[in-house]
Amino acid sequence: MSPHDDRSEKEDDVISAPASSGDQPISSLLIIIAMQTEALPLVTKFQLVEDESSVFPKGVPWVRYHGKYKDMDISLVWPGKDLTLGVDSVGTISAAIVTYASIQALHPDLIINAGTAGGFKAKGASISDVFIASEVAFHDRRIPIPVFDLYGVGLRQAFHTPNLVNELSFKVGKLSTGDSLDMSQQDESAIIANDATVKDMEGAAVAYVAEMLKVPSIYIKAVTDIVDGDKPTAEEFLQNLMAVTAALDLAVTQAVDFINGKSLSEL
């Protein structure tokens, strides 16, 4: 690695502080949510306000809502609507960039990536179940060259939160991430190899960036559709989105209330 100038040293001190202060109460929480429908109820619940002066470069569609909730500064970042097409900027690429830019701007102690997901009934998932991911990996990055294959899968542990899981009775399962809402045969094989119970479009990308910048991250995913069921994913997803979002937002609120006042090592 290259040596670094003063500025990046200073930035790094802030970023790496949480890792060395696991006994301090968490004071800065970053919540990353891909869809506006999922995000807005939490904005209301935590009484967050949209930034007047963006911490992000001019021109990007990313939106940060922030505020003080109990003892924590909460930032909820949503990648916004695609500038050309007007739909939510879902998927790994925008999730990765907003995670990167948010960590640089906000230096959070902890990241929560929350969202809806597909679930596998063969692994015990039902509609509206809320899962905490134990680990995350990709299922659509096939690079059949030794070691590159592992890089493609990108398996990472989520931050371990045994007390939160026990207290709130969340289900725990492995999360597999890909950029498609549907599932090809190759995706399915990779998801089985990943031993995943839930499937989303952002988690492993957030984890890649969070690990690189040494910020602990957890993943709360609520099941909108049963991937190994009878119904087409897109139809089931849209049908259940509103109702399952309510379950997701309740779960995130419970998690945030649990986290408040605790240190990383108490989670």
Place this chain on the structure above:
Amino acid sequence: MSPHDDRSEKEDDVISAPASSGDQPISSLLIIIAMQTEALPLVTKFQLVEDESSVFPKGVPWVRYHGKYKDMDISLVWPGKDLTLGVDSVGTISAAIVTYASIQALHPDLIINAGTAGGFKAKGASISDVFIASEVAFHDRRIPIPVFDLYGVGLRQAFHTPNLVNELSFKVGKLSTGDSLDMSQQDESAIIANDATVKDMEGAAVAYVAEMLKVPSIYIKAVTDIVDGDKPTAEEFLQNLMAVTAALDLAVTQAVDFINGKSLSEL
């Protein structure tokens, strides 16, 4: 969009400057290359040196080589080796993040994304051919919901360089991007729908970020393997990587020599 603070206004002035100065000679060029094997010959050719003080945050593996070549400041950014696995950080996610971070730090007038690619003989590609992409799109982001489907495909025009293409006799073709080295049946259908001649793992991700931050970008891709041929992609890719890299680096050098002294509108 939100109003912005002074800092992001200032950053944006620098970023958006190129768009309003298409008649000035290009002075700052950013070359993004995913693999070290592809990057190092160009570092030597342009006599670039690795940054002593990184413009990137501490802890990331990204490497910037820079220097003055003829009348231009050239930065060549390579996403580096994966911190855990030691292989080149290929694929859309790291390409997108380094493009974002490099634009923020360097404010280039023009981006060249160069690299090796798979080619389709049915569309006229042969091993060692060098293509300039006319447009780029994704082939592994299937979201079968109206408008989200278009977002997933992410079709974007590359910056139009008719004079460069004519002068250097590059082939021109459409580029399709995905995170797998191999090609599933679904990928193939999407690549055909994208009407692509070459297939890579970074281009459309670089284009997404470059367009968002309003920096013109071009794509130079050299064919290491014939996707619709008899040989397994990974084997053919590794077999041809060194030889084709020489063709790629020659092409990038010719392109940079052509660009030198010219404005965007003269390309």
